Amino acid sequence: QPPRYVILVGFREWLLVDRYKWPNNRLLRFDWSESLDRKETYTLQAAAALLHHDSLAPDQGASLLDGLDENAHKHAFGVSEDLKYALREAIEALGNEAVRQLREKAIAGKQGFYTGKDAVDAGDLSLECLRLVYRMLFLFYIEARPELGYVPIQKSEIYARGYSLESLRDLELTPLNTAAARDGLFFDATLRRLFSLIGQGCGAVAQQSVLAGSVKxxxxxxxxxxxxxxxxxxxxxxxxxxxxHIWQRVIRLMSLSSGKGKSHKSGRVSYQLLSINQLGAVYEALLSYRGFFAPEDLYEVQPEPKKAAASTRSDEDEEESEQEGEPQGGGSTDLMDSAWFVPASRINQYKPGERVHDLDEHGHRKLRVYPRDTFIYRLAGRDRQKSASYYTPQVLTRCLVKYALKELLKDKTADDILTLTVVEPAMGSAAFLNEAVNQLAEAYLERKQIELKRRIPHEQYIIELQKTRMYLADRNVYGVDLNPIATELAEVSLWLNAIYGEPADPGQPPRAARVPWFGYQLFSGNSLIGARREVFAASLLKKASKPAWYDTPPRRCAFLPSPASGRGAGGEGEVRRPDEVYHFLLPDPGMASYTDKVARQL
Incomplete structure (x- = not known):
């Protein structure tokens, strides 16, 4: 068994190499000139701990580096869980402020708000608020990774101070003590300008003219x-x-972790530690949620907790939940759980254990109530089961893709890998597509280095990896999803995974980052039913028809008539006749199958 770790010792630098991470050109570099010049005790202590024998090859138990890896993953997972709650709350905050302003405009213009042709649809409002917070999430992530070269957060003082989301993030805890500060529009104007820059792009030529020809x-x-x-x-x-004050609250929610439990303090969310897969989990967590307006005062209810589950809860857990502000008894107070709402006239029909309570500022329990006209954004009833919005964990996507590619790539050359096509029929936020792109890109670089008998320099490897990811994502990746929002999120996930920038030539304007385009590759549709050009005869749709259309194979037809004859060729090539119906316009027995497990429970 070869050694797990290797230390390469030089006069000014040491390198710590992990055998499992070396193929991806990942290592730890210790620059002793820099470290000793700084004379920082903590830096030297960290270096000593990382290089110590007990940290790399302990006599028993896991090594320190393995523990650091595991803890980093757990922390990132915990942060992604916090973000799910933060995004839901942010959507409600934006939605309720939008409702307030739109209602005032409707009243001033003597127009209807809830009814009539000018009525605001709660579903449309939910979708737009969702897009808005996803824009924020995209920007948080891309600004935390300057190495991708998309936003010049470290290269341009103009962008960093005048346009960036990070500049607003620095104001997240600034007190807004006056009405002018609370109700001003500085945050809104800055963010809308930033959204416009991202959506429409910005050329360096325009910036040059403003700066009198300087490209600095x-x-x-x-x-x-x-x-x-x-x-x-x-x-x-x-x-x-x-x-x-609304934007500040949204940015604070997305910037600070909640700090649950005894030993956890709230801290700043590091988007640099989050992977694309973990962001995808945040994306998909909200796909099955929906917003609606409370037609009257609504009280939240939940199924009463099972006694067996309650009895297994330890005293320590109960004490911790009390410290976190979670009231004891009653239904679940988790805002990410499925929710049921009843009017005041029906709340007394529910047992005390079925009524959801919150704690007020004095620690007293009170019923959770939503006043009339409130915009509520929750997972209602069986929405998650109906939408089938479940996220596949990264460990599973990595495993499935690894063994799917293992046989496929057995005899392939590096250039053969670039010709493979990847199709995902239910892509969600593109977790499997991104994993396939990552593993194919790594396999390509590994084989290309072997074929050329030349290794890529360590500092250049990340750029070459991103180039390969961009090539594969731009040319070889296709996907379908039933949910149109999932299609948008898949685009964003693939962009974040494949974007890269190249340094500008000396004295020349900076180059825009390379961005893949998925206009003809990612679509919204039903891949199970499909849109094949197959038809049924209309006579099969009659009630007494034997056999029924779903027991008869459909006929494949041509899309356009034959140029020579003006009509399709005979047999399967013939165009659709007037008395034929496309298969995707007809129902299927599986659509009303009462043998389904979920259907039997209703």
Whole structure:
């Protein structure tokens, strides 16, 4: 068994190499000149701990580095869980402020708000608020990774101070003590300008003219051609100007972890530690949620907790939940759980254990109530089962893709890998597509280095890996999903995974990052039913017809008539006749199958 770790010792630098991470050019570099010049005790202590014999090859138990890896993954997972709650709350905050402003405009214009042709649809408002927080999530992630070269957060002082989300993040805890500060529009104007820059792009030529020909502070942004950043995708919210206190609350929610439990303090969320897969889990967590307006005061209820489950809860767990502000007894108070709402006239029909309670500022229990006209964004009833929005954990996607590719790549050359096509018929936020792109890119670089008998320099490997990911994502990746929002999120996930930037030539304007385009590759549709050009005869649709259409094989037809004859060829090639119906316009027995486990429970 070869050694797990190798230390390469030089006069000024040491390298710590992990055998499992070396193929991806990942290592720890210790620059002793820099470290000793700084004379920072903590830096030297960290270096000593990482290089110590007991940390790398302990006599028993796991090594320190393995523990650090595991803890980093757990921390990132915990942060992604916090973000799910933060995004749900942010959507409600944005939605309720939008409702307030749109209602005031409707009253002033003597128009209907809940009814009539000008009525605001709660579903449309939910979708637009969802897009808005996903824009924020995209920007948080991309600004935390300057090495991808998309936003010039470290290269342009103009961008960093004048446009970036990070500049607003620095104001997340600034007190807004006056009405002008609370209700001002500085946050809103800055964010809308930033959204426009991302969606439409920005060339360095325009920046040069402003700076009198100097390219020192110029920056360029490649446009992201996506519905996510398209202003026409948010017509309702385009009529709203969110005040500073709303945006500050949203940014605070997405910037600070909740700090649950005894030993955890709230801290700043590090988006640099989150993987694409963990962001995908945050994306998909909200796909099955929906927003609605409370028609009257609504009380939240939940199924009463099972006694067996309650009895297994330890005293320590109960004490911790009390410290976190979770009331004891009653239904679940988890805002990410399925929710049921009843009017005040029916709340007394429910047992005390079925009524959901909150704690007020004095620690007293009170019923959770939503006043009339409140915008509520929750997982209602069986929405998750009906939408089938479940996220596949990264460990499972990695395993499945690894063994699917193991046989496929057995005899392939590096160039053969670049010709493979990847199709995902239910892509969600593209977890499997991204994993396939990652593993194919790594396999390509590994084999290409072997074929050329030349290794890529360590500092260049990340750029080459991103180039390969971009090539594969741009040319070889296809996907379908039933949920249109999932299609938008898949685009964003693939972008974040494949974007890369190249350094500008000396004295030249900066280059915009390379961005893949998925206009003809990712679509919304039903891949189980499909849109094959197959038809049934209309006579089969009659009630007494034997056999029924679903017991008869459909006929494949041509899309266009034959140019020579003006009509399709005979047999399967013939175009659809007037008395034939496309298969995807007809129901199927499986659509009303009462043998289904979920259907039997209703």
């Amino acid at each position: 502070e110029a920056f360029a942004l490649a446009p992201l051609d996506s519905k996510l950043f398209d202003p026409e995708a948010t017509p309702l919210l385009n009529q709203v100007r969110f005040p500073n």
